[in-house]
Amino acid sequence: MAQVGLKNLHYAILTEDSKDSLIYETPTPLIGAINATISPTVNTQELYADDQLWESVSALGKIDVEIETADLPLNIRAELGGNTIEEGVLIEKSSDVAPHIALGFKSQKSNGKYRYIWLLKGIAQPMAEDYSTKKDNVEHKTPQLKLTFMPRTHDGEWKHTADEDSTSFTGADTWFDKVPGDDEEEGFED
16 A cells, blocks of 8 residues: 555653663654655675575664654754753754654555554754745745664664554554553553
8 A cells, every 4th residue: 555644743752771671751742744754774795605696694774764844843852852942042062962762653545544653762863954035936944853763772673563454453542652662660650
């Protein structure tokens, strides 16, 4: 099925990713989803013997992700970039450290059903910005955020995908409640 839509973009801060524990904050919506591009890098090593290809081994490298939204409020930019806001001003420093996040969304398929996606561990790059003067025709400039995703330390997983029209998938109603694999106890209070 062809993908014909994109909506319900969410992110969740990854607070702990170890062999023993995996904890995310509650997912937060990012409104105005326009585009999401996922580009895994596959590194391949080939061995030739007896004048032919003898063996080919592939390994997953980094996963480049670019999202475009209608708006990216300063408070969300600060959270994703590890920046600060003081008196309404976004302050970006060379020493800022962006947190690891999960990114989830759903995409409508041509049959009207949805494909659900969670990318499980990534980090945002400082945002490129593009400004230009107004001309005869209005040209929208929308924020584009680039991220690099990788497998989680906890279990090696990097992505979960589900189709609403699969008879075995029953999690559509709760897909954005928490990131898959989060082992934070339900109802846990500090």
